[in-house]
Amino acid sequence: MRKIVRVLGLVAGMATAPVVAGAETLADALVAAYTNSNLLDQNQAVLRAADEDAAIAVASLRPVVNFVAQAGWRKYDNDTASGSLPRANFETTSSSLSLTAQMVLWAGGRGQLRADAAREAVLATRSALVSVEQEVLLNAVAAYVRYGLAAEIVGLRESNVRVITKELRAAKDRFDVGEITQTDVSQAEAALALAQANLAAAQGDLMIARENYKAATGHYPGRLSGLPKPPATAKSLEEAKAVAQRGHPAVIQVQHQAKAAELGVQIAKTVLGPTVSGEVSVGKDLDTGIGNVGAGLSFNQTLYAGGGNSASYRQALANKDAARAGLLQTVVGVEQSVGTAWANLAVANASIDASRKQIAAAQRAFDGVREEATLGARTTLDVLNAEQDLLSARAARLEAEANRYIGIYNLLATMGLLTAEHLKLGVPTYDPEAYYNAVKDAPAMSAQGKALDRILKKIGN
Secondary structure, three states: OHHHHHHHHHHHOHHHOOOOOOOEOHHHHHHHHHHHOHHHHHHHHHHHHHHHHHHHHHHOOOOEEEEEEEEEEEEEEEOOOEOOEOOEEEEEEEEEEEEEEEEEEEOOOHHHHHHHHHHHHHHHHHHHHHHHHHHHHHHHHHHHHHHHHHHHHHHHHHHHHHHHHHHHHHHHHHHHOOOOOHHHHHHHHHHHHHHHHHHHHHHHHHHHHHHHHHHHHOOOOOOEOOOOOOOOOOOOHHHHHHHHHHHOHHHHHHHHHHHHHHHHHHHHHHHOOOEEEEEEEEEEEOOOOOEEEEEEEEEEOOOOOOOHHHHHHHHHHHHHHHHHHHHHHHHHHHHHHHHHHHHHHHHHHHHHHHHHHHHHHHHHHHHHHHHHHHOOOOOHHHHHHHHHHHHHHHHHHHHHHHHHHHHHHHHHHHOOOOOHHHHOOOOOOOOHHHHHHHHOOOOOOOHHHHHHHHHHHHOOO
16 A cells, blocks of 8 residues: 555656656647647648638639630542532641730629638638647647556556555465455455456556557657646636637637628629620731731620529528528537536546545545454455545546646637647747738749748748
8 A cells, every 4th residue: 555655646746746857748749749740731731722712813803814826737639520619639737826815804893802702711711720729739638648647547556456466465364374264365356356457457548548649649658747837727717708709719710701701792792793804815827927916895794594693692691691690609619618618627626626535534444444454343355445445536536637637728728729829839830821921912833833832841841
């Protein structure tokens, strides 16, 4: 039991333990999770695709210039004279060049509205990326804490096996001198078998925690440092909810989606109106040397489209209503998540206090039962049961402390603050403006293309 107490004493001081030389800290694990996350890489690429959608929308405001070079050959074969057509066999060739520029001159502002909607989609995707970042970091915190907890539980179970092994030997010695019966020995043997089974289960949990750690951080754990002081969250539930309402990435994402839906209504309305387009062309027949220049305007108004355009407008209105309702529901969901995280944290705190009292009571009970057993007033089974109660109480406290620590970071995530920047991890973070600023004006892939390559290399892609 003294060994168990020493092990648990070390665990109890885990939150304030100094950093062990060469050991991995929680900050190290968070940095590794951020830099090695395939999920973040995937969603960063999704954001860049959304940036290109904005570039495509801007490109639609510009003219489309087409260059066409044509060349042809034709052979005529008339072997039989017919009427006024003489018998003839000859070949001809033709070639020409043309340059045409087309542009929509007026469409009710449709092009700019589409560019604005694409910009809102970019901002929404950025917020989605922040949500993914929070998920990655929270998984890393949970993996770090759970691995440490699993390792400590294995230590407890190993100590329990050693203690019960000694109890079994003592029981056999007492049986040999006639102080106890074979029943007491059998009970000690059963307790040892149960302790060994619990140890095997704890070792399995440790292996699972090890794999979870690798999935979260990109590498298997080595030596882990003690848990640092957790970050500050909020002084009250109301404050936590207010922070979440203002800055949670899920709320910001849906706000931009609602704005894009409103722009979608205006876009659908412009489809019902006319479109004015212009065209300028320059061409030359290379065989005759005759050139031509032309310009024209076209006015297009759809008079009847089977009701499709009107249906699209009504659909846009419905999408706008759905987006507004979705925004309200997202706020409700975020507030609920904050409240749930706050309650779970309170439960963990209460569990720690209760387990502390339980440990003290179980320790007194164990000491008393063991003393009474030496006087013959208690059986070996009573001692083993009291020992198991004490072990369970200590394991429960470790679990509650782990839940409380993870709960603090979970509350931070529900508030929308679990980011590398807020945690001050000191790791180079993905800059969503860099790629967007490089492509927002829809550059051609020439000299600008080299600039894009440099940006992608800088952000690690």
